[in-house]
Amino acid sequence: MKTVDKSYMKELQTNHIHHNLSVAQLVEKILYRQEGVLTSTGAIRATTGTYTGRSPEDKFIVKDKVSDLHVNWGKVNKPIQEEVFNQLLSKVINYLNEKQEIFKFQGFAGSDHTYRLPIQVINEYAWHNLFSRQLFITPTEEELSKHQAEFTVISAPGFKADPAIDGTNSETFILISFKKRIVLIGGTEYAGEIKKSIFSVMNYLLPQQDVLSMHCSANVGQEGDVALFFGLSGTGKTTLSADPYRKLIGDDEHGWSPNGVFNIEGGCYAKCINLSQEKEPQIYNAIRYGSVLENVILDDNSREPDYDDTSLTENTRAAYPLENIDNIINPSVAGHPNTIIFLTADASGTLPPISKLTKEQAMYHFLSGYTSKLAGTERGVTEPTATFSACFGSPFLPLAPSKYAEMLGKKIDMFDTNVFLINTGWTGGSYGVGDRIKLSFTRAMVHSALEGELNSIETITDEIFGLQIPAHVPGVPDELLVPKQTWGNKEAYVKEAQSLALKFHENFKKFTLASDTIKQAGPFYKG
Numbered sequence: 001m002k003t004v005d006k007s008y009m010k011e012l013q014t015n016h017i018h019h020n021l022s023v024a025q026l027v028e029k030i031l032y033r034q035e036g037v038l039t040s041t042g043a044i045r046a047t048t049g050t051y052t053g054r055s056p057e058d059k060f061i062v063k064d065k066v067s068d069l070h071v072n073w074g075k076v077n078k079p080i081q082e083e084v085f086n087q088l089l090s091k092v093i094n095y096l097n098e099k100q101e102i103f104k105f106q107g108f109a110g111s112d113h114t115y116r117l118p119i120q121v122i123n124e125y126a127w128h129n130l131f132s133r134q135l136f137i138t139p140t141e142e143e144l145s146k147h148q149a150e151f152t153v154i155s156a157p158g159f160k161a162d163p164a165i166d167g168t169n170s171e172t173f174i175l176i177s178f179k180k181r182i183v184l185i186g187g188t189e190y191a192g193e194i195k196k197s198i199f200s201v202m203n204y205l206l207p208q209q210d211v212l213s214m215h216c217s218a219n220v221g222q223e224g225d226v227a228l229f230f231g232l233s234g235t236g237k238t239t240l241s242a243d244p245y246r247k248l249i250g251d252d253e254h255g256w257s258p259n260g261v262f263n264i265e266g267g268c269y270a271k272c273i274n275l276s277q278e279k280e281p282q283i284y285n286a287i288r289y290g291s292v293l294e295n296v297i298l299d300d301n302s303r304e305p306d307y308d309d310t311s312l313t314e315n316t317r318a319a320y321p322l323e324n325i326d327n328i329i330n331p332s333v334a335g336h337p338n339t340i341i342f343l344t345a346d347a348s349g350t351l352p353p354i355s356k357l358t359k360e361q362a363m364y365h366f367l368s369g370y371t372s373k374l375a376g377t378e379r380g381v382t383e384p385t386a387t388f389s390a391c392f393g394s395p396f397l398p399l400a401p402s403k404y405a406e407m408l409g410k411k412i413d414m415f416d417t418n419v420f421l422i423n424t425g426w427t428g429g430s431y432g433v434g435d436r437i438k439l440s441f442t443r444a445m446v447h448s449a450l451e452g453e454l455n456s457i458e459t460i461t462d463e464i465f466g467l468q469i470p471a472h473v474p475g476v477p478d479e480l481l482v483p484k485q486t487w488g489n490k491e492a493y494v495k496e497a498q499s500l501a502l503k504f505h506e507n508f509k510k511f512t513l514a515s516d517t518i519k520q521a522g523p524f525y526k527g
């Protein structure tokens, strides 16, 4: 049991806290408090005002004796002083004390009992408390009776900071103190901050216990074969892990321990943009009583969601517990991965839709974490922007990327895991000219990879990226597999691909400590 400084709890008045309200009670509160409305699906719909995605610029880690030893300070992990944190904490507590009622959820992060973290979330809003209940792991009554939180999230979106006085970047702040074991959130109603901040915490704590924490989804096949899908936001983790032929472990955050893989969460947080029953039936059907729709537009009368309407944001979301998906594995633990898929939504349209990576290429691409940020999930991103996000999740990694990469490398070696790179982005040209590759084709590629159909198939070497492209994938036209063949203008293709190759090399310069074999596993084209 960790020692937790709970002195702040003394200042938080408790008589107005609703503890562990059930889903039904929370739904009732949300409606009564007019925080949200009931939709035709049975789900609640809430809107979040200005902030409809994460605010990475507003996220800080408290610099103290504890964090200073471990945190990889820089653009992602920006330091904030202890005094600044303490002052904001007491302001937020005063703010919450003035509320008539607030909401507390107690549960866990981590479905493997050996590694789980008892957490509590204190919310200003009932709908955020419902979100927390659905996204984290709900305790049994017995577990609840013994529950002692080892990390606390305090979320007070109605409290806005004054950067000049409070020392924040804006009115919004997401502050993590590893010493006090508190996440303090203010100014933003985007619910994703709540789950992703605990993910950041797990990315700090799990590696210390020899567990690799991963920004990936996971599922398990009929033979018990486990697949991981790494990828930044919008690359397809949630969509591709929901698969009628495979049991879902989780859609976003996992640990890989000496026992195997486990989900950190108890629910999913799916994008709703253009959601259809036909293309994504599992997710569509998961949206029902107890689910939370965020920034989805409804028809005024029928209250039917219009998933094509992006007038509030492209980052519309549905939060629901894992049990809302038909085929899941419960508890969300499984063995060691047989196959790892790196997902990238390449807006340049030059990476092959699927390629098989050598171990060195796997390490190279894991460290690179190339994708295009898609509109909506982060503040300020309005069109696809090329980005390199180490380990496919750098916004959430307090430690140096090499820490996670070393652990992954060892595990891939130990379990002889196959690794593929799948481009769920553009084909036939870059963003604006080409199209996003059809989901049905990506699904066919994923199936072939997971069924082992591509392990001994003939391959074509990509001249620019040096990637091994399978010459045939059942259910996918051959010409789609080689990007150059899909482009009308071959010269434009070469220019675009070479430009991306150079971006890879430029980005990789910072990994000075990587071995030569890994450094050499990058694109063939070097300028």
Ligand SMILES: Nc1ncnc2c1ncn2[C@@H]1O[C@H](COP(=O)(O)OP(=O)(O)O)[C@@H](O)[C@H]1O
Binding pocket: 231, 232, 233, 234, 235, 236, 237, 238, 239, 240, 251, 270, 271, 272, 273, 424, 425, 436, 437, 438, 439, 440, 442
């Ligand atoms: N070929 C494709 N592969 C995966 N997703 C696709 C594809 N084409 C379109 N999409 C859409 O892209 C989005 C992927 O988002 P999601 O699965 O939520 O990503 P993540 O969980 O990695 O953030 C979904 O809205 C999905 O419908």
Ligand SMILES: C=C(OP(=O)(O)O)C(=O)O
Binding pocket: 053, 054, 192, 193, 196, 232, 233, 234, 237, 238, 252, 269, 377
């Ligand atoms: C919730 C998020 O993750 P993802 O888009 O990967 O589902 C997020 O990045 O805010």
Ligand SMILES: [Mn+2]
Binding pocket: 234, 237, 238, 251, 252, 269, 270, 271
């Ligand atoms: Mn997701």
